[in-house]
Amino acid sequence: INNLSRLLQEQGDLDGAEALYREALEAKRETLGDRHPSTLTTISNLSSLLSAKGNLDGAEALCREALEGQRWRDGDRHPLTLRSINNLGMLLKAKGDLDGAEALLREALEGFRETLGDRHPHTLHI
Template identity: 75%
Template sequence: LGDRHPSTLGSINNLGGLLHAKGDLDGAEALYREALQAKRETLGDRHPDTLISISNLGRLLKHQGDLDGAEALYREALEGQRETFGDRHPNTLTSIN
């Protein structure tokens, strides 16, 4: 499928999630950042898959104690959800929560 195919990027993100769950935060961060950068370049900043990756990286940074970094990403994800889906969409409401 190729390095930039959405399915490949989803797999990179999923592996990041697994490493996150296992406690390998550095490994997870590298994969989350790789997936996010590629999604921004290929899908755009407001694509739903990109917004998921933004939230995932934010959650990881929160667990690493980088609260300022996490806040910036959470705010970006929320703004993107609002622009993409509107204020009442379940994805937006999940970001608010």
């Protein structure tokens, strides 16, 4: 379901993709739990889709949930957690919360520098 959702999103069928992401998320929550890596990936994907549709508040809620789950599962300095921090920072930027965005982007940059080094592509992307 998740892969088809991505395909629909890439083809521009955002409503169809959203419906499938929501179906996948519900099933994953029921079978795998809220903090399983696959569930967290689907939460992040749905957040990204909602952002693309202009539903920034809905996207933010899911982005925060994904970040909370990543911190719980993997700690503050795991690359997946740092990616979630970056995602939330970029979302806050899109919402006009530049102070909140800056704080998160600085946290992500610091974390990537500490864990992956200054020249790693993830660090340079921030």
